[in-house]
Amino acid sequence: MEFKPFEKKVWLSSPTMHGEEIQFVTAAYQTNWMSTVGENINEAERLTCEKVGCKYAVALSCGTAALHLATKLAGVKEGDKVFCTDMTFDATVNPVMYEKATPIFIDTEYDTWNMDPHALEKAFEMYPDVKVVVIANLYGTPGKMDEISAICEKHGAIIIEDAAESLGATYKGRQTGTFGTYNAISFNGNKIITGSSGGMLLTDSLEAANKARKWSTQSREDAPWYQHEEVGYNYRMSNVIAGVVRGQYPYLDEHIAQKKAIYMRYKEGFKDLPVTMNPYDENVAEPNFWLSCLLINEEAMCKQVRSDNEACYVKEKGKSCPTEILETLAKYNAEGRPIWKPMHMQPLYRMNPFITVEGNGRGRTNAYIAGKGIDVGADIFARGLCLPSDNKMTVEEQDKIIEIVKSCFA
Numbered sequence: 001m002e003f004k005p006f007e008k009k010v011w012l013s014s015p016t017m018h019g020e021e022i023q024f025v026t027a028a029y030q031t032n033w034m035s036t037v038g039e040n041i042n043e044a045e046r047l048t049c050e051k052v053g054c055k056y057a058v059a060l061s062c063g064t065a066a067l068h069l070a071t072k073l074a075g076v077k078e079g080d081k082v083f084c085t086d087m088t089f090d091a092t093v094n095p096v097m098y099e100k101a102t103p104i105f106i107d108t109e110y111d112t113w114n115m116d117p118h119a120l121e122k123a124f125e126m127y128p129d130v131k132v133v134v135i136a137n138l139y140g141t142p143g144k145m146d147e148i149s150a151i152c153e154k155h156g157a158i159i160i161e162d163a164a165e166s167l168g169a170t171y172k173g174r175q176t177g178t179f180g181t182y183n184a185i186s187f188n189g190n191k192i193i194t195g196s197s198g199g200m201l202l203t204d205s206l207e208a209a210n211k212a213r214k215w216s217t218q219s220r221e222d223a224p225w226y227q228h229e230e231v232g233y234n235y236r237m238s239n240v241i242a243g244v245v246r247g248q249y250p251y252l253d254e255h256i257a258q259k260k261a262i263y264m265r266y267k268e269g270f271k272d273l274p275v276t277m278n279p280y281d282e283n284v285a286e287p288n289f290w291l292s293c294l295l296i297n298e299e300a301m302c303k304q305v306r307s308d309n310e311a312c313y314v315k316e317k318g319k320s321c322p323t324e325i326l327e328t329l330a331k332y333n334a335e336g337r338p339i340w341k342p343m344h345m346q347p348l349y350r351m352n353p354f355i356t357v358e359g360n361g362r363g364r365t366n367a368y369i370a371g372k373g374i375d376v377g378a379d380i381f382a383r384g385l386c387l388p389s390d391n392k393m394t395v396e397e398q399d400k401i402i403e404i405v406k407s408c409f410a
């Protein structure tokens with residue numbers, strides 16, 4: 001089958017403005033509150049607390065800054081070991097590196113594509129002194145929060161939750177961004193709602209929130225002059241950005257509903273293909289469906305080889321691979337993306353410990369998974385991809401994406 005390329009690019013996930021945003025930005029402009037203080041910041045923080053159900057939200061320049069301050073609040077210091085989600089965006093882990101600590105990567109499970117509690121338990125057996133665990137909710141799907149929280153509690157470790165991708169998602173009715181002692185959300189341009197950039201640190205501790213506010217504004221002491229006792233950062237959110245965030249909040253639920261409809265339409269459209277969607281447990285979790293992803297069945301994978309910066313594959317009848325699907329989508333002017341390449345596969349982290357559990361691959365051992373990799377993260381990276389998940393994609397456009405993907409398996 002041949003298709004005409006999309007005239008207008010179909011994006012992975014692009015910003016969607018509604019009108020209120022520009023009014024709040026304009027109000028900041030007209031009143032000269034073009035600064036890192038102002039009503040938009042206060043309101044954006046208040047709306048976040050109201051939505052997520054946390055006591056305090058500190059508006060910052062980005063989610064990475066929120067994770068950095070969370071790392072400092074957790075007391076991570078040079079030489080410490082920190083357990084981290086392995087299959088995630090590098091921003092989850094960078095702040096651990098800023099503090100000169102050592103990330104230890106915990107393998108992924110197949111049920112939600114998040115940190116595997118069994119691997120975490122094993123990691124505590126190997127490194128019982130670890131006190132901080134950084135968990136991410138990939139693509140808007142909450143991880144196995146009960147299991148992970150119980151393990152952390154048992155070992156006296158605190159959780160930093162990276163909810164950058166999962167704003168609005170719930171686990172047993174509770175919003176993500178509340179499972180850690182310190183939590184981070186992001187308003188980066190491709191997230192479920194955006195300020196063009198921006199992020200927030202969420203916590204129930206007044207003391208922690210006050211520290212984060214102070215650190216984020218260059219750590220000024222209470223004095224008539226610029227008095228400093230500790231290192232500071234210029235991490236505060238701009239009142240202009242906060243105006244955009246403030247204007248987006250009323251549309252968060254609408255964006256989630258649109259993303260969910262996209263996920264369900266893909267799921268239905270691919271029901272006869274040898275693939276599955278990024279999974280979640282509907283009994284406990286309601287994701288925000290930020291990105292829809294595919295996992296190709298092992299037997300339907302054609303040969304695919306990836307080096308550090310290139311990929312190639314061998315076309316086989318009835319089979320496909322992420323490389324073929326991504327190249328084909330690009331050919332038709334649609335944007336997909338590989339799964340986050342696991343941290344333990346990154347050259348930057350080649351010397352860092354990586355903890356897997358034998359037999360966690362649904363009866364497979366971790367020695368060898370279908371010739372693709374030796375662990376769950378590597379396997380999902382090899383067989384998975386993110387589909388165009390833009391909330392402005394029309395039904396017709398999505399149906400064409402579905403046909404394009406189907407054509408790869410012809």
Ligand SMILES: *Cc1c(COP(=O)(O)O)cnc(C)c1O
Nearest residue numbers: 062063064089091092164186188
């Ligand atoms: C986007 C993202 C971040 C970082 O947020 P920024 O606002 O871009 O700094 C952190 N972690 C994950 C998993 C993300 O997807």
